[in-house]
Amino acid sequence: MAEAKHHEDVSDANAVKLFLAWSFVGIPLAWGIYKTLANAVLLFQ
Amino acid sequence: MATAAQAESEGIFHWLDRSHTVAKPGFSRWLVPPAALCVHLCIGQVYAFSVFNLPMTKLIGITQSAPDDWKLTELGWIFSIAIVFLGLAAAFTGTWLDRVGPRKAMFTAALCFGGGFLISALGVHLHQLWIVYLGYGVVGGCGLGIGYISPVKTLITWFPDRPGMATGMAIMGFGGGALIASPLSVWLMQQFATPTHVGVAETFIVLGLIYMFFMMMGGVIVRVPAPGWAPKGYVAPKQPKKLVTDQEVHVDQALRTPQFYLLWLVLCLNVTAGIGVLGQASAMSQEMFPGRITAIAASGFVGLLSIFNMAGRFFWASTSDYIGRRNTYMVFFLLGIALYAAVPWTGHTGSVVLFVAFYCVIISMYGGGFATIPAYLKDIFGTRYVGAIHGRLLTAWSAAGVFGPVLVNYIREYQIDHGVAKADAYSITMYIMAGLLFIGFICNFLMHPVHERHHIKNEEAKA
Numbered sequence: 001m002a003e004a005k006h007h008e009d010v011s012d013a014n015a016v017k018l019f020l021a022w023s024f025v026g027i028p029l030a031w032g033i034y035k036t037l038a039n040a041v042l043l044f045q
Numbered sequence: 046m047a048t049a050a051q052a053e054s055e056g057i058f059h060w061l062d063r064s065h066t067v068a069k070p071g072f073s074r075w076l077v078p079p080a081a082l083c084v085h086l087c088i089g090q091v092y093a094f095s096v097f098n099l100p101m102t103k104l105i106g107i108t109q110s111a112p113d114d115w116k117l118t119e120l121g122w123i124f125s126i127a128i129v130f131l132g133l134a135a136a137f138t139g140t141w142l143d144r145v146g147p148r149k150a151m152f153t154a155a156l157c158f159g160g161g162f163l164i165s166a167l168g169v170h171l172h173q174l175w176i177v178y179l180g181y182g183v184v185g186g187c188g189l190g191i192g193y194i195s196p197v198k199t200l201i202t203w204f205p206d207r208p209g210m211a212t213g214m215a216i217m218g219f220g221g222g223a224l225i226a227s228p229l230s231v232w233l234m235q236q237f238a239t240p241t242h243v244g245v246a247e248t249f250i251v252l253g254l255i256y257m258f259f260m261m262m263g264g265v266i267v268r269v270p271a272p273g274w275a276p277k278g279y280v281a282p283k284q285p286k287k288l289v290t291d292q293e294v295h296v297d298q299a300l301r302t303p304q305f306y307l308l309w310l311v312l313c314l315n316v317t318a319g320i321g322v323l324g325q326a327s328a329m330s331q332e333m334f335p336g337r338i339t340a341i342a343a344s345g346f347v348g349l350l351s352i353f354n355m356a357g358r359f360f361w362a363s364t365s366d367y368i369g370r371r372n373t374y375m376v377f378f379l380l381g382i383a384l385y386a387a388v389p390w391t392g393h394t395g396s397v398v399l400f401v402a403f404y405c406v407i408i409s410m411y412g413g414g415f416a417t418i419p420a421y422l423k424d425i426f427g428t429r430y431v432g433a434i435h436g437r438l439l440t441a442w443s444a445a446g447v448f449g450p451v452l453v454n455y456i457r458e459y460q461i462d463h464g465v466a467k468a469d470a471y472s473i474t475m476y477i478m479a480g481l482l483f484i485g486f487i488c489n490f491l492m493h494p495v496h497e498r499h500h501i502k503n504e505e506a507k508a
Contacts, residue, residue: 014073021079021266025086025218032224036352042345043338043401 061264063146068268074203074276076266081196081215083263084151087256088158088192089222091131092351094124094181096230100243104172107243115174123182125446130186132443135194139436140296142191143429147199151264154192159257161185166249192260193219193439197419198432202270205428206279209370209420213362216416220355224348226252288371288492292500293427299434302495304425307488312418313441313448314485315377318385318478319411320449325457325471326350326404332467333392333400346401353405354412361413362420370421371492377410378486385479389472415442425495452477 059065098120105111142150164180196215204211233251237244275281285291299305322329327343338346365373384403391400422438423431453474460470 014071014076018073018075021076024262025079025082028225029082029086029218029221032221032226032228033352035228036224036348040345040349040352043342043349 058149061145061149061152063144063148063269066146066148066267066269067271068274072268074270077196077200077203077268078211078214080147080151080263080266080268081200082218083266084154084192084195084260085215085218086222086225087260088154088189089219090226090252090256091124091127091189092220092223093226093230094127096227097245097248100234100245101169103243104169104245107241113172119174123177126178126182127186127189128446129443130183131189131193132440134187134190135436135439136190137436138187138191139194139433140430142195142436143198143296143432146269147195147267148264150191150195151260151267154188154195155257155260155264156188157184158188158192158260159253161188162249162253162256166246166253169246169249190436190439194432194436196263196267197435198428199267199269201419201423201428201431204276205281206276207363207366208423209365209373209417210359210363212419213359213416216362216419217355217358217412219415220351220358220412224351224355286369288369288494289424290427290494290500292495292497293429294425294434294495294499295501296430296433296437298499298501299426299430299495300437302499304492304495305434305438307492308418308421308425309438309441310488311374311485311492312414312438313445314481314488315374315381315411315414316442316445317449317452318381318481318485319408319414320445321453321474321478322385322404323350323354323408323411324450325453325474329471330400330404333471334395334397335468337395337397346404349401350404350408353409357409357412358416361410362416365417365420370417370424371489373413373417374421374489375486377414378482378489381407381410381482382479382486385475385482388475389469392468392471425492429501 098117101120102110102114102117105114138150161180161182161184164184165177166180168174168176168178168180197212200211200215201208230248230252233248234244237247281291282289294302327340327347330338330343330346331340361373361377368376384407388400388403388407391403418438419431419435422434426434456474456477457470460473461467
């Protein structure tokens with residue numbers, strides 16, 4: 001069996017890419033959760 | 046049969062090929078979950094399609110339905126057709142997807158799903174319902190199926206140490222997509238609406254273009270690991286656990302094993318129970334607590350369930366990495382039986398808080414069932430054909446999509462016709478759902494490793 005290769009990187013360039021990629025999906029999702037929770041509050045009023 | 050080499054494209058589409066998506070040294074695997082989320086957050090819109098139903102019954106009458114306007118019963122078929130084609134596309138394209146890789150699959154899904162909206166916009170503009178069935182139902186449904194399974198194998202390969210968490214993150218997006226789509230669609234329709242126009246066609250066009258762009262971004266970001274790659278510090282267990290194989294089973298061979306059908310039933314029964322009560326959550330809450338849960342509060346309750354549906358996907362799939370897949374499903378079934386049976390009791394005691402809490406846990410396990418199944422399949426059949434096998438298993442979802450609502454609606458109407466009060470009509474339904482979960486428990490209990498005669502031999506694997 002071939003030896004496993006390890007090449008994970010936590011360089012600054014990768015950190016920026018990770019921030020951008022997670023923001024790209026995280027911001028719309030956070031907005032959706034906020035809108036839903038704002039509506040769900042009515043259940044307990 | 047076409048090989049991977051034959052599946053390579055030519056010309057401008059060359060960069061979509063699997064060979065062009067192999068990660069270079071230094072690539073962070075944590076970029077792959079957002080790539081998967083780009084797709085799943087978009088296709089999760091299907092759960093919010095009902096926001097278009099009412100406006101589409103007023104395309105001619107504008108303020109109220111005109112005689113030539115579409116009926117709600119006709120519009121209900123759009124969602125049903127989309128879910129059927131989701132299952133069919135997942136089942137029939139899984140093997141192709143394994144061959145061509147995630148980028149080409151994600152682009153195909155983007156073109157189908159976004160294109161489905163654009164075709165539907167034309168259908169709305171011409172007021173031809175069959176074009177909407179074809180657009181969102183058939184073409185969009187194929188995009189749903191291809192998009193749903195496209196990142197699964199890639200994520201499992203990148204995260205051999207935490208496959209449940211990785212696939213849970215992506216499939217969480219499918220649960221969360223409706224949270225974005227619902228308010229976004231309503232807002233867009235408000236922007237495009239005029240005194241003579243409801244704005245559905247324009248909303249479809251904008252959504253189609255947004256989703257196409259978002260899903261293609263996922264395809265741009267996604268990478269597959271280089272052969273032999275493993276996460277830093279990861280050592281494959283020398284003695285695999287009893288229900289975690291280190292062998293591979295071909296997709297065609299998997300269909301000849303009892304394990305496939307046991308897992309099919311496990312998923313189908315978990316989803317049947319969940320989908321049945323999910324569809325009735327709003328009406329059930331108002332009828333069990335008349336005067337205390339209003340229609341507006343009930344819509345807030347449904348929103349809360351969407352959040353638990355989404356969060357449960359990540360929580361339960363991640364938990365399964367620590368307690369095992371079979372044990373996770375044991376929790377779904379045993380805890381599910383107790384909670385389904387206890388929901389009528391919350392109505393009798395008048396406890397809204399307990400009713401909401403029980404319902405939230407039930408729905409979290411419904412979502413968790415979807416998110417845990419890819420890792421369960423990987424444990425039982427190996428990683429190599431997990432995408433294709435997962436695609437075929439999703440026919441259980443299509444079946445549950447029919448069984449669940451039909452069962453719940455039929456039982457409820459039967460009871461009301463026989464003089465049972467509306468508030469009590471749900472009790473039998475919940476007990477029957479608990480019974481279905483008990484059958485699921487038995488199926489899960491019977492799960493055992495695949496016989497070695499189904500394993501791919503080493504020579505075949507190399508080929």
